[in-house]
Structure formats: C-alpha cells, structure tokens
Amino acid sequence: MFERIDYYAGDPILGLMEKYSADNNPNKVNLGIGIYYDENGVLPVLDCVKTAEARIADPIAPRPYLPMAGLPGHRKGCQELLFGKDSQILQDGLVATIATIGGSGALKVGAEFIHEWFPQSKCYVSDPTWGNHIAIFEGSDVEVGKYPYYDKANSSIKFDEMIAFFETLNKNDVILLHPCCHNPTGLDLTQAQWDTVLNVIKARELIPFMDIAYQGFGEDMDSDAYAIRKAVEMGLPLFVSNSFSKNLSLYGERVGGLSVVCLTVDEAERVFGQLNAMVRRIYSSPPSHGGHVVDIVMNDEALHEQWVGEVYAMRDRIKAMRLKLKSVLEAKIPNRNFDYITRQNGMFSFTGLTPEQVERLQSEYGIYMVSNSRMCVAGLNTSNIDYVANAMADVLKD
Numbered sequence: 001m002f003e004r005i006d007y008y009a010g011d012p013i014l015g016l017m018e019k020y021s022a023d024n025n026p027n028k029v030n031l032g033i034g035i036y037y038d039e040n041g042v043l044p045v046l047d048c049v050k051t052a053e054a055r056i057a058d059p060i061a062p063r064p065y066l067p068m069a070g071l072p073g074h075r076k077g078c079q080e081l082l083f084g085k086d087s088q089i090l091q092d093g094l095v096a097t098i099a100t101i102g103g104s105g106a107l108k109v110g111a112e113f114i115h116e117w118f119p120q121s122k123c124y125v126s127d128p129t130w131g132n133h134i135a136i137f138e139g140s141d142v143e144v145g146k147y148p149y150y151d152k153a154n155s156s157i158k159f160d161e162m163i164a165f166f167e168t169l170n171k172n173d174v175i176l177l178h179p180c181c182h183n184p185t186g187l188d189l190t191q192a193q194w195d196t197v198l199n200v201i202k203a204r205e206l207i208p209f210m211d212i213a214y215q216g217f218g219e220d221m222d223s224d225a226y227a228i229r230k231a232v233e234m235g236l237p238l239f240v241s242n243s244f245s246k247n248l249s250l251y252g253e254r255v256g257g258l259s260v261v262c263l264t265v266d267e268a269e270r271v272f273g274q275l276n277a278m279v280r281r282i283y284s285s286p287p288s289h290g291g292h293v294v295d296i297v298m299n300d301e302a303l304h305e306q307w308v309g310e311v312y313a314m315r316d317r318i319k320a321m322r323l324k325l326k327s328v329l330e331a332k333i334p335n336r337n338f339d340y341i342t343r344q345n346g347m348f349s350f351t352g353l354t355p356e357q358v359e360r361l362q363s364e365y366g367i368y369m370v371s372n373s374r375m376c377v378a379g380l381n382t383s384n385i386d387y388v389a390n391a392m393a394d395v396l397k398d
C-alpha cells in the first residue's frame, strides 16, 4: 500500500539537532539551529514570560478553542510590534492580522493565500534563504524562483544584480524579503537600499512578503522594522509574517502572526475573512497557551518594557560573541579577513567554510553548523568560544 512513498531525507537544520543530541563528544557545541542560548549554554525562559505564565497558571482557566484568527490581544501585539503603536493604518483598520502557528504557520497560510488568490504569481526568494521558505511555498503549489542576494567572493550583497533582476519580474509576482537579520547570511540592506528596493517593487507592482523572525536582534525593534514601515508609508500592499519563537524564547509554543496591509477597510475585511477560512481548513485555530503569553507580555506596559530589555540583552550578547570570535580568529590567522563576522547582523554568521570544513568541525570537534556554513552565533559563549575559534582556525589552515 505505502511502498511507493518516498523516504524523507531529513531537514538540514532540524536533522542537525538530532545528530547533535546523539553526539557523545563532551566538547560538542550546537551552532546549527537558530535558537538563542544564554551565556551558560541554556535556552532561557524570559522573566517577562515567567510573570505571564504565573498569571495564566493562577487562577487556572479552562482551555476552549481560540478564534480562528487567535486572541485579539495576540493580534494587536503583532500589529503594534510590526507597524508601531500609533500607526495610522492600524487606526484606520487597514491591516488584516491573524495569530499563527509560529512564523512557519504564517508563511504557510500566506503561501496558501497567494496560491488561491494570485495563482499566476511566482514567489522569489533570496539566494540563499532559509531553506524552509522554498519548501513552504512549493508545498502550497506556488512556483518559487531565486533572486541574486549573496556575493560569496566579497561576503557582500549583490545589490545591483538584485535590483536588475526585480526589474524583470511581472506584476503581482511575490518577493520574499528579510527585513532584518537575514537568514542565513546575516547581511542586511541599508535603509537607503531598502528605499531603492521598495521603489522598484512599487514601480513593477510586485507584492512584498516580509518575513521577520528576529525583530530586536538586529539594531532595535523599530529599526529592524524599517522596511515594513517604509512599505506602509509608500502605500504598498504588503504581507508580513512574524515569529515570537526567538525574541520571546517560546520556540515550542508555536506563536507568530500573519499580517496583510490593505488599501481599504473593505479589502481588509475580505482578506481577514479569507485568512480565517484558510486557517479553518488547515489547522482550525492557533495554540492557546502561547497565545495568552503573547497577549499578556505584549499588552502589559511594564512587561512589554521588560521584554524589550531582555531581547536587547540577547542581542548584545550575540554582538559580543561576534567581536570575540573575530578577534580570536584574527590572532590565529592574521593574514585572513574576518570582518564579515561583525558586519553580519542578528543570530547568524555565514562563515564561508567549505562543506568539507563544516564536516570536519562536526566529526573531529563536535561543532555543529549548517552544511551551507551558517553558524548560529547565539550558540557561542565564553566557555566554548576559544574551542570553536581554535577548531575553525585548524580547519581553515589545512
């Protein structure tokens, strides 16, 4: 009956977690999956989340189904984080927002929406991008193409090539963009470059789909949302998928959001209704517990302020690890340029190691990076960074 079903080769990122867990090397270091570990190598429970959890636990409440779109407070929290608390489009009711099963769920519902309502549209992702972007959109029968992004030779962005490519696209083609903390390269556009990109998108009547999974890990909550808010200022139609996995450290609670910026209230009502219909036929409603945590943290002023401070502390620790790794590697290999480590933003560094060098780090040192040479800098701490730098120097020297 099922003998013709293909074997699953496994996921290049999640599969790494399983190999790492099974590795008995006492010095093993997990630099694979995009998870923030603290200075002690522990996945933190944020203080603001602990407070929210305590409120949810006492008095304990029943767990009915949530609305298809999730808790209103969860949706409001997404909107204010992405567009700004006093955003005019929010006051005018022009944004259709649903709570989703993480950022992945937001991308899935968005991809299904594109497939159903823009069947002629192709979706273009950066080369390279987060691997699941391609799988999610292709899984929704949206044809996926790639736009030039990463210049390996110079560890930079192929900006002119990217713009020239956008100029060739058709009306309503979708461009999947990383507003900040690009995964896997860590290379972000400047605000001036975003302005140019958005002007081309406007001129070509393309559809920007911005996936922001690391808001707060780049510069700050508002700067990281520059591209999103600039698109709104320019009156562009816009899809935004957001994730609270990393900046609330709630990975397993599966909390995120999908927002669609519309031009009229009537459009927003139509889109919101169809997003609800889509949720109903995919997973019916989003998770309750994580939704309540998001609702409490995002809408309690004191907790929200505490949360921002906790995200910035995570951001700053990652930046400190970038500086330390760069200086240790420069000392070990003086004739090699490691500027890319501090030029890159957010959780990831695209190290440029060859697949063979990545494999050696894993097999000889128990250091796990994604095979495309992406390193999750948040896995570094003062206890393991010298070990990692020495190992990188060893494989780079040979």
Ligand SMILES: Cc1[nH+]cc(COP(=O)(O)O)c(/C=N/[C@@H](CC(=O)O)C(=O)O)c1O
Pocket (backbone or CB within 6 Å): 013, 014, 032, 033, 034, 035, 101, 102, 103, 104, 105, 130, 132, 183, 211, 212, 213, 242, 243, 244, 245, 251, 254, 255, 256
């Ligand atoms: C750009 C991006 N978008 C969305 C997600 C999904 O987030 P979530 O809310 O957990 O559904 C991730 C997760 N990325 C990390 C984990 C993974 O691969 O699933 C990663 O790149 O390691 C992203 O890196």
